[in-house]
Amino acid sequence: xxxxxxxxxxxxxxxxxxxxxxxxxxxxxxxxxxxxxxxxxxxxxxxxxxxxxxxxxxxxxxxxxxxxxxxxxxxxxxxxxxxxxxxxxxxxxxxxxxxxxxxxxxxxxxxxxxxxxxxxxxxxxxxxxxxxxxxxxxxxxxxxxxxxxxxxxxxxxxxxxxxxxxxxxxxxxxxxxxxxxxxxxxxxxxxxxxxxxxxxxxxxxxxxxxxxxxxxxxxxxxxxxxxxxxxxxxxxxxxxxxxxxxxxxxxxxxxxxxxxxxxxxxxxxxxxxxxxxxxxxxxxxxxxxxxxxxxxxxxxxxxxxxxxxxxxxxxxxxxxxxxxxxxxxxxxxxxxxxxxxxxxxxxxxxxxxxxxxxxxxxxxxxxxxxxxxxxxxxxxxxxxxxxxxxxxxxxxxxxxxxxxxxxxxxxxxxxxxxxxxxxxxxxxxxxxxxxxxxxxxxxxxxxxxxxxxxxxxxxxxxxxxxxxxxxxxxxxxxxxxxxxxxxxxxxxxxxxxxxxxxxxxxxxxxxxxxxxxxxxxxxxxxxxxxxxxxxxxxxxxxxxxxxxxxxxxxxxxxxxxxxxxxxxxxxxxxxxxxxxxxxxxxxxxxxxxxxxxx
Amino acid sequence: xxxxxxxxxxxxxxxxxxxxxxxxxxxxxxxxxxxxxxxxxxxxxxxxxxxxxxxxxxxxxxxxxxxxxxxxxxxxxxxxxxxxxxxxxxxxxxxxxxxxxxxxxxxxxxxxxxxxxxxxxxxxxxxxxxxxxxxxxxxx
Numbered sequence: 001x002x003x004x005x006x007x008x009x010x011x012x013x014x015x016x017x018x019x020x021x022x023x024x025x026x027x028x029x030x031x032x033x034x035x036x037x038x039x040x041x042x043x044x045x046x047x048x049x050x051x052x053x054x055x056x057x058x059x060x061x062x063x064x065x066x067x068x069x070x071x072x073x074x075x076x077x078x079x080x081x082x083x084x085x086x087x088x089x090x091x092x093x094x095x096x097x098x099x100x101x102x103x104x105x106x107x108x109x110x111x112x113x114x115x116x117x118x119x120x121x122x123x124x125x126x127x128x129x130x131x132x133x134x135x136x137x138x139x140x141x142x143x144x145x146x147x148x149x150x151x152x153x154x155x156x157x158x159x160x161x162x163x164x165x166x167x168x169x170x171x172x173x174x175x176x177x178x179x180x181x182x183x184x185x186x187x188x189x190x191x192x193x194x195x196x197x198x199x200x201x202x203x204x205x206x207x208x209x210x211x212x213x214x215x216x217x218x219x220x221x222x223x224x225x226x227x228x229x230x231x232x233x234x235x236x237x238x239x240x241x242x243x244x245x246x247x248x249x250x251x252x253x254x255x256x257x258x259x260x261x262x263x264x265x266x267x268x269x270x271x272x273x274x275x276x277x278x279x280x281x282x283x284x285x286x287x288x289x290x291x292x293x294x295x296x297x298x299x300x301x302x303x304x305x306x307x308x309x310x311x312x313x314x315x316x317x318x319x320x321x322x323x324x325x326x327x328x329x330x331x332x333x334x335x336x337x338x339x340x341x342x343x344x345x346x347x348x349x350x351x352x353x354x355x356x357x358x359x360x361x362x363x364x365x366x367x368x369x370x371x372x373x374x375x376x377x378x379x380x381x382x383x384x385x386x387x388x389x390x391x392x393x394x395x396x397x398x399x400x401x402x403x404x405x406x407x408x409x410x411x412x413x414x415x416x417x418x419x420x421x422x423x424x425x426x427x428x429x430x431x432x433x434x435x436x437x438x439x440x441x442x443x444x445x446x447x448x449x450x451x452x453x454x455x456x457x458x459x460x461x462x463x464x465x466x467x468x469x470x471x472x473x474x475x476x477x478x479x480x481x482x483x484x485x486x487x488x489x490x491x492x493x494x495x496x497x498x499x500x501x502x503x504x505x506x507x508x509x510x511x512x513x514x515x516x517x518x519x520x521x522x523x524x525x526x527x528x529x530x531x532x533x534x535x536x537x538x539x540x541x542x543x544x545x546x547x548x549x550x551x552x553x554x555x556x557x558x559x560x561x562x563x564x565x566x567x568x569x570x571x572x573x574x575x576x577x578x579x580x581x582x583x584x585x586x587x588x589x590x591x592x593x594x595x596x597x598x
Numbered sequence: 599x600x601x602x603x604x605x606x607x608x609x610x611x612x613x614x615x616x617x618x619x620x621x622x623x624x625x626x627x628x629x630x631x632x633x634x635x636x637x638x639x640x641x642x643x644x645x646x647x648x649x650x651x652x653x654x655x656x657x658x659x660x661x662x663x664x665x666x667x668x669x670x671x672x673x674x675x676x677x678x679x680x681x682x683x684x685x686x687x688x689x690x691x692x693x694x695x696x697x698x699x700x701x702x703x704x705x706x707x708x709x710x711x712x713x714x715x716x717x718x719x720x721x722x723x724x725x726x727x728x729x730x731x732x733x734x735x736x737x738x
Contacts, residue, residue: 488717
């Protein structure tokens with residue numbers, strides 16, 4: 001029996017749904033009696049994986065479940081849809097509410113998804129070369145992976161950065177590094193996504209200054225900053241300041257973006273990391289969409305208008321192994337966001353209703369054993385994302401359980417996307433799985449389960465409050481442990497890791513040594529000698545002053561007088577470093593330490 | 599060590615990385631296996647880890663590092679353990695550790711390195727088999 005917490009678990013929710021009355025047709029009943037029963041008599045069903053734990057129901061019968069533990073029926077028929085189910089009432093058409101079938105009436109027929117490979121390692125010089133490689137080979141957008149010191153707001157020469165510089169992404173210390181990163185890449189015509197959260201406004205400011213120096217118009221450039229601090233507290237844990245000032249910084253970027261960069265997504269509300277931390281598909285869906293609700297609530301409290309910032313909110317989901325569960329998740333997400341923006345927030349602008357999202361295949365699903373098998377895993381996951389209607393996609397490289405990808409592995413990952421787009425045929429028709437009894441049932445189950453979570457989160461007073469009491473963290477930790485237990489009991493099979501294993505040699509991987517830290521440190525020293533340190537200090541003092549004030553929404557199209565973004569842009573222009581700007585904000589806001597939960 | 603004495607493990611997450619799924623899952627698995635587990639939480643320096651190990655009088659330190667910072671952090675932990683005469687503490691390391699770093703990490707005293715895909719059970723078994731007896735049994 002699965003351990004339960006005081007809040008009901010996903011498995012329990014699923015079990016309740018499963019026991020709901022079902023009204024099969026006469027024909028289905030006849031099939032059950034004349035065809036199915038004798039067949040079961042002769043050859044009983046066997047779930048994939050060991051006959052224990054999640055694979056057995058309370059009577060000890062074989063049970064089939066999704067990777068998240070949701071029970072799966074033998075067959076889905078019209079009896080698995082609500083009795084009042086109709087296309088008009090539940091599904092609609094593509095580009096039409098509730099957008100289950102997609103946000104574009106023509107799907108991918110007018111425009112393929114953007115092939116946006118997340119990449120960054122070592123120095124900005126090295127990463128710039130990798131970007132050019134990806135663009136030359138048909139990548140259609142860029143996505144910057146920063147190293148941990150940058151993500152945590154430390155310069156490369158800070159003691160806390162020791163051993164971490166350039167390891168998990170590219171090291172960016174100042175505007176100078178950002179200039180090197182995009183040297184020779186035309187930012188007026190390339191969409192760039194940046195995975196940066198706590199210091200998002202700082203890196204975004206540097207990016208905007210580089211774009212401006214290249215002569216690009218802020219009104220026209222497009223791209224995305226991740227800027228999703230809530231999922232940091234929930235899952236990835238790269239936070240700096242406490243929740244309230246962090247949310248204020250996020251709302252500052254919404255306000256600034258609506259005014260100055262109307263085509264830039266100022267947030268990518270991310271379930272990806274929630275899933276990587278071990279959540280179920282349903283938890284990923286529910287917590288992510290509800291994070292969206294929390295951001296909207298905070299922005300409305302500032303006085304911003306939903307239909308001004310709403311269209312710039314974007315989302316980011318994981319693509320895990322369970323093919324249909326993932327597709328159902330994306331379809332339910334679009335519907336939920338439409339319902340929330342329209343009914344809860346009374347948005348009138350259709351663009352506010354549309355959930356646009358990026359997808360990345362599940363890093364956590366990759367195995368270090370027989371790593372080439374990951375190419376097949378990634379292809380299936382990516383296919384699910386495409387069938388779910390993603391706007392952009394990152395496919396993981398096969399060697400990512402071992403290290404950052406080599407150029408060869410990154411190349412195959414991009415080719416995998418191209419094979420799906422150009423060879424498989426799945427992009428030729430809109431939502432090709434729409435109307436499948438199984439998928440529509442699963443989509444509705446996802447929607448119901450998420451609404452159940454929304455109720456709990458509302459009752460706690462919103463996501464920030466829920467985070468402070470450790471609720472989503474505990475839910476995820478529980479799911480993560482149960483899954484690991486199921487893997488070890490071989491109830492869930494991972495090919496090459498717990499079944500079909502072999503002895504093998506490790507492949508060649510990318511190795512990053514400490515020379516990057518030395519190189520960055522030397523550049524910082526030169527920069528600090530060359531720039532006007534008085535100007536840096538002046539801009540940092542002005543930023544601190546603004547950060548200490550309570551912002552109020554501006555009138556006449558101006559941003560709040562205390563909006564931090566213009567001050568951060570000024571500091572970036574003066575070549576203040578990431579560490580210096582974050583330190584200035586830490587002096588005003590303090591730092592956050594989480595309650596440890598295991 | 600005495601059969602009735604619980605194995606005490608400090609699970610620590612040094613460096614800047616916040617990916618704590620592994621550290622949390624292992625903490626829970628060790629606890630379910632009857633060990634006493636103290637999880638430090640995130641962003642611990644080598645000094646904080648060794649101080650906690652000393653105060654908590656642990657038999658085992660489990661370090662979780664996925665970011666590539668192990669070559670900077672682990673030697674410092676091992677040095678501090680030596681300075682504090684805590685050579686009897688079993689040190690194990692889990693995470694994304696490239697093969698080429700393993701030999702050196704073992705040379706400086708790390709007893710085992712658990713790379714991705716290691717089962718929770720094999721970690722439990724390893725700790726049980728290798729935890730070192732104490733000169734003076736821990737009180738309580």
